[in-house]
Amino acid sequence: MPNQDVKNFSSQETSGMKLLLTSAGVNNSSIHKALVDMLDKPIAECSALCIPTAMYGHPWVGPGVKAWEFITGNSENPMVDLGWKSVGILELTALPSIGKDRWVPLVKETDVLLVSGGDALFLNHWMMESGLADLLPSLNAVYVGMSAGSMVMAPKIGEEFVGWRPPAGGDAALGFVDFALFPHLGHELLPDNTLENAEKWAEGVSIPGYAIDDQTAIKVNEGTVEMVSEGKWKRFIP
Structure with missing residues (x-):
């Protein structure tokens, strides 16, 4: 049965998106520089929403x-605590219960979305259920994902x-990028997050994939994919 939580977004819809897909946050100078390069203004002048x-x-x-x-920036994964002008919370499970006029303008005005790790399919479900997935391609905000927050793309x-x-089963996610992600390589x-197991995973997904360690991120800027790393990563081609 097809996953009803999945929408196939066209390349035209997603070509303008700015994504920084990390394994463990903005935790080294190379990833930090990649983020700054994607922003339209300094971090200290940017508003952020954490998810x-x-x-x-x-x-x-x-x-x-x-x-x-x-949420408070007290984790070991730098995202919320990078010196933003302001940080708010966007809890997706709450959004279906309130009017879109309460949250859509807030999202459209923010400069950065900071999306935590956890369970990628749970996140996928609530991105679709809340309506945020439909909104994402039209935003000017930089999307910064960590672990599951990156995998969901x-x-x-x-x-x-x-x-x-998910209710419909399967392992399908949003499809904003055309590759899959295996985070925390060698942690x-x-x-279980070994290179050998990453190779088996890549065979199973049957699409291009990247295994990345916690010192690596993937920068997707208006359709261009760039590896940003001070650690180890490997690309898999089916």
Whole structure:
């Protein structure tokens, strides 16, 4: 059965998007520079909205203290605490309960969206359910994803990363980019995130994919894909 949470966005719709897809946040100077280069003005003059929704779908990171740490900039993954002019919270699970006039203008005015890690399919579901997915291609904001917040941009995430299962099943995600993402490559606390397992994952997704460690990000700027890394990564071609 096809995943009803998935919309196929055309390349024309998404060609102007600015995405910084990280594994663990803006945690080195190269990724930080890539972010600054994508902004229209200095970080200190930019407004940001943080989106913690993915955390609630993953048993390791939410709900509770880790969600609070992300929102308040007290986590080990620099995103909220980069010196923004202002930071607000956009909780996607709440949006269907309020009028779009309450939140759409806020999103259109923000300079940056900071999207946490957690469960990619839970995030995908609520991006679609809330209407944010439909809005994203029209925004001028830079989208900064971390882990699941980055994976959700892909056409699919791979069965290895399926935790929370959407009502229609499957592993399909938003499809704003044409490649899949395997984050946290070689992480000491994630023994299954080896290069060997990344290769098996790549065979399963059957589309181009990238395995990236926590010192690596993928910069997508108006259709151009660029690797930003002070660590290790590998590209897979089916």
